[in-house]
Amino acid sequence: MTTIATPVPATMHVATVTGPGTVDLVEAPVPTPGPTDVLVRVRACGICGSDGFYVSLGGLPGLEGRTPLGHEPAGEVVVVGSDVEGVAVGDHVVVNPMVAPTGIIGSGGTTGGLADYLLVQDAVLGHSLLTVPEHVPFEVAALNEPMAVARHAVNRTGAGPGDRVVVFGAGPVGLGVAISAMAAGVDSVVVVDVVPSRLEKATRIGADAVIDSSVDDVLERLVEVHGEGPARRGVRKAGSTVYLDATGAAPVLRTIFSVARHGAVVGIVGVHKDPVEVDFGELLGAELTIVTSMGYPTEIFEVTADIVENWERYAVIVSDRYAFQDVQEALVAAATPGAADKVVVTFD
Structure with missing residues (x-):
């Protein structure tokens, strides 16, 4: 009936x-x-x-x-x-x-x-x-739907306990990525943006640190929070292990590639509307793993329980x-x- x-x-x-x-x-x-x-x-x-x-x-x-x-x-x-x-x-x-x-x-x-x-x-x-x-x-x-997009991005990087994560972009998906990384049990989450109100939201959702890349030296701040990583050819690197680009801005990728330690994982969830030039010759020695993320093959309801449990945190978005x-x-x-x-x- x-x-x-x-x-x-x-x-x-x-x-x-x-x-x-x-x-x-x-x-x-x-x-x-x-x-x-x-x-x-x-x-x-x-x-x-x-x-x-x-x-x-x-x-x-x-x-x-x-x-x-x-x-x-x-x-x-x-x-x-x-x-x-x-x-x-x-x-x-x-x-x-x-x-x-x-x-x-x-x-x-x-x-x-x-x-x-x-x-x-x-x-x-x-x-x-x-x-x-x-x-x-x-x-x-x-x-729920955009947070499933964010959860899939974190899942694609394999971030979990022991990882030190950096999220570039504190828009809705970037904040969702930060929350999903926390839910995955990572050791630390740092959020990078240029808009003070967005960085304030990142602090409110529980990010361990925020970086205003318009005024701060990203490498120095990451070293301060995550320590130093293995250097290649004497070039100083941050100790962060996972980077996520939620901006879709080419300069962000250039920054990530310049600071990422040997063996770091770089996840791209922001939509890049224009081609991005990448010097893979420069990247070879770093042996970075680059993954892209689109949609949510299995995550649409995987994220729901965390939204229910922590809805006040998500409300900040x-x-x-x-x-x-x-x-x-x-x-x-x-x-x-x-x-x-x-x-x-x-x-x-």
Whole structure:
């Protein structure tokens, strides 16, 4: 028997890219769940840099002028299909946007999380959605997807006990990388940025030290915190063992390569929009391991337990909140450099 919360309206609004640079709240019918589906009333949805990219394009290929947005939703279950197990009306949930049968939610699929309601098709607990306790604010639960990106980056480097980690970039993913490194049990985490407010957030989430690379000598500060590492050809190196670039800025990689000790691991999770010149001849003697990271093959719900346990730490990441009716303003703020760090849209 399908379980339904009342009342569920007949129509809803969906934030939709309707043209280049244009987003409208398009009215649409509230989806009718089948026996294997769950209908979620969206209560919060984060905005990602890719959302602004889709807006600038005027929509994704095949969905030009009608691309629904939002792949970071959290909400409350209002309808449960008769064949769905382990999910009840009223449950608070986070959603895996990657497994929707009609395409990635908010990233080329036919549904989006920046909407009053979201249909989770073929709903399987622990695969397409996961419940979270009611004490976790929806705006924090909505960080689940980007924090899975951060967790995957840490997993790719293999960071764990005994490692001394340096994270470049204290934006949302960089802060998530720092938290995930702590969860992995590393010995120390240092965060590097040039924005004082971001460095202050890094301190609040528990980083052992922060470095303002616009005024500090990165090598000297890392040696101060992590000690010296094995030198090659008499060149001084830091004792840090794992570096993560969450900036996508070429100068950051040049800095990492100049200070990294022999055998260090360098993880790249920031999106580099332009080619980066790398002198591998210079790097050969350092025998660095360079890994890249994209998405979250297995981490979408791996990170959820830590968010639940440490939600106040994750709450520091949210910088700006906008009501759904102001979603256009939210998207502009998120896409404007320096205007906001992590924007979350909330629903009444």
